[in-house]
Amino acid sequence: MLILIGLGMKFDDLTLQAVDYIRGADVVYIDTYTNIYEDYSKLIELVKSKKYKLAGRNDLEGDSISRIVEEASRWNVAILVPGDPLIATTHEALRVEAVRKGVKVVVVNGLSIATLAFSRTGLHFYKLGRTITLTYNRESAEYVVNAIYDNISRGLHTLVLLDIKVEESKAMSIPEAVEILLESDKKGVLGERVAVGIARLGFSNEFIVADLTENLGNYAYPPPPHSIIIPGDLHFMEIESLRYNCRLPIGVYEKLAGGRI
Secondary structure (H helix, E strand, C coil): CEEEEECECCHHHCCHHHHHHHHHCCEEEEECCCCCCCCHHHHHHHHCCCEEEEECHHHHCCCHHHHHHHHHCCCCEEEEECECCCCCCCCHHHHHHHHHCCCCEEEECCCCHHHHHHHHHCCCHHHECCCEEECCCHHHHHHHHHHHHHHHHCCCEEEEEECEEHHHCEECCHHHHHHHHHHHCCCCCCCCCEEEEEECCCCCCCEEEEEEHHHHHHCCCCCCCEEEEECCCCCHHHHHHHHHHCCCCHHHHHHHHCCCC
């Protein structure tokens, strides 16, 4: 059996179902490259009596897929993934190959930034438009900004995920992202638009702040992972949420509430 388990953002996010499947697994792979996780030491303590591996990209993708599926045909193989195991589709190839080979697959979902970001900020999830990743490839920035423009034109919020390269010990920060976005904003609409900076969402040192995009890079954030939300049209209660959940400065709040920005 192949078991894809979402870890959430930290060890305390593990569901009872996840713990049960981890305890029943014969082989455990811990994904260490698709995202940053707060409590690897606690996770290792949970699985140390089993055959386990801290897995990089080469251990879980490409030629390794057929090997893992073959293992799962004989044993209970658990893949532990930060966040939700399939929300970013990285491990979908594993699930498809297992099903194709007649291997039973179980998916144990976990907390994901896709839901946490809106729950924490108070912005309305049903107004979420296209989610996009801003990478270190500057050539992709125009594509990202155009996606933001498109969401704004439809009144929708944009969740901008910032690039993480765990295997290179590199992760984009909100100040870096703001600089890239403003440089690529050929229409000049983002700088004076309200945005939300989200740092270490779901971690013990989570930090969330709302301000004009041009000011968002001026805050002292804890280390990545970081993300940004660029809101579309705002309901009056969302404006209140930005003020009281996301520390929107009073001056910006008054202008936003008064329809002046």
